[in-house]
Amino acid sequence: MLFAEIIRKKRDAEPLSREDIGEMVAGITSGAASEGQVAAFAMAVLWRGMDHDEAAALTLAMRDSGDVFKWDDLPGPAVDKHSTGGVGDNVSLMLAPIVAACGGYVPMISGRGLGHTGGTLDKMDAIPGYATQPDNDLLRKVVAEVGCAIIGQTGDLAPADKRFYGIRDVTATVESVPLITASILSKKLAAGLGSLVMDVKCGNGAFMESFDRAEELAGAITGVARAAGLPCHALITDMNQPLASAAGNALEVVNAVEFLTGARRDARLQEVTLALCGEMLVTAGLQPDRAAGVTAARAALETGRAAEVFDRMVAALGGPSDFIETHQSHLTKAKLTRPVLAPSSGHVRAIATREVGLAVVELGGGRRRADDVVNPAVGLTGLLDLGVEVVKGGPLCMIHADDAAQADAAEAQVLAAYQIGEATDVPMPVLKIID
Known part of the structure; x- marks a missing residue:
């Protein structure tokens, strides 16, 4: 035909x-x-x-377009998490080593940025020398010896999705539930997982803005996954504000290192990360319930075991051997930094999160076209949360840019994105768990 x-x-x-x-x-x-x-x-x-049968057929056809891994030789379960994408969502960088430190094995096949959202793979590309697309033998070696590997699709792993993903990004077709479902699950099924946990974002910085649409997507993914024999739970989490206080690739890596070492942990980011880790440990059979899973994940973080695993993963995939300790000297930095100052006093009552993400794209930290080169150094730090009290002339965030014109454009977008006024209720980070 x-x-x-x-x-x-x-x-x-x-x-x-x-x-x-x-x-x-x-x-x-x-x-x-x-x-x-x-x-x-x-x-x-x-x-x-697409109906359920069409979505399942698309998922399996894309899975079978290349290699399908098996992890039968691992001493523990292969498990992963996937996020539908948001702004300041660097959860994967902490989650993979935390779960690995708890006995799981995480072959995390990640993607690049889509639209206004940052991509995990773009963040890892900010680390000099780090091989985001290793061959299959190296991937197997790192997962077996370290416990986790955050990589992109190799040419032989779901190659249909790799091409389809890039075209969707630049043709305004990202939001389709069956296409998102097939894209996510084809990679995860090809990765040979024993279980999967989804982080489905909901809000004005997510592709699924309404709770109902997020719940629809979560139901589609968990349903198709189970039909394909993959146990899958989903958390619906809030994306009405950036998750981390940083947005931009190298800047989010710094934020992740600070999280792992305990130098600084954004509260909402910590709650979502530990909830996802706990759910992964339960679905993998490593902990009996969510509370025990979160306790184990917190212990791996607090004792420094997760930071050690991250350091070993970076070195094993070609990055600096002492990255955690010396990360600031390895990551590129923008040519200028300057604050965005609040135009009035009050509380942060609303954030147009998508616009914050687009400000990073305008700085060069994302893509307008599939073949655009991303500048890892640019972005935003010190992003204020909803509900925070601000004083006129105080900083809403710090811009990291390579020239004044880009900084001016980003400043205008951030000012348009932040509403300051009377205090308002702040959504909980985790809205629902579908198991």
């Missing part, structure tokens, strides 16, 4: 067969389907949706 005919069927709301979907995925993988055809297919799915 011609790719155009498959696109037409989906455009006209006709059901796609497993064979139709398999042929489209094969075309995406081989390049036989042009970028325009892939974009048209994505847009048709965004508008028309």
Whole structure:
């Protein structure tokens, strides 16, 4: 069948067969389907949706477009977490070594930034020498010896998704529930996991802004995962404000190192990270319940075992051998920094979180096109949380930029994003757990 005919069927709301979907995925993988055809297919799915069988067929076809790992030789369970993306979401950098320090094995296949959200892989790329796309033998070695590896898709792991992911980012088709489901689960199933925990973001900085849409996505992912034989729980977490106080790749790495060492821990970031770790330890069978899981995760963090695992992972994948201790000397820094000053006194009553993420993109810390080069040094630090009291002329955040024009543009976006006025209720970081 011609790719155009498959696109037409989906455009006209006709059901796609497993064979139709398999042929489209094969075309995406081989390049036989042009970028325009892939974009048209994505847009048709965004508008028309997919039923459960279509979404499962797309997920499995994308999984089977390349290698599928098996971790039968590990002495413990292979487990992972995936976030739907947000602003200041560097949870993975702390979570993987925490879970590894608790006896789990975390082969974390991560992605690059999508739209206004930062990508875990872009953060790891900020570490000089770190191999974000190792060959399969090195991945296996690091996971077995260290306990975790945060990497990107190799050319042989779900290659259909790798191409599809980049095209969706620049064609306004990111928000499709079946496409998000297939993208996430194809990689996780190909990674050979024994269990998975999802962090589904909800709010004005998430792709799913409403709670109902986030719950729909969480249900779709957990349902398709279980149909494919992968135990999967989901946490719905709030993204009506940046999760960390930093947004920008190298800056979020610094934030993660400070978190792991105890030099500084953002409260909401800590609550979400430990909740996800606890759920992972339960789904992996390493702890009997959530409370025990969170206690074990906190102990791994407080004793320094998680920081040690992170240091070993960085070194094993080609980064500096003493990164935790000397990270500031290894990470690139922006040419200028300056504060964004509050225009009035009051409390932070609302944050347009997507706009904060777009400010980082405007600075060069994200992508407008799939082939854009990301500047790891730029971004924002000291971002104030909802509910915090501010004084006129006090800092809302600090801009890290490479030139004054970029800083001016980012400052205007941050000022537009922050509303200052009467104090208001602040959402809880973890809104619901679906198990």
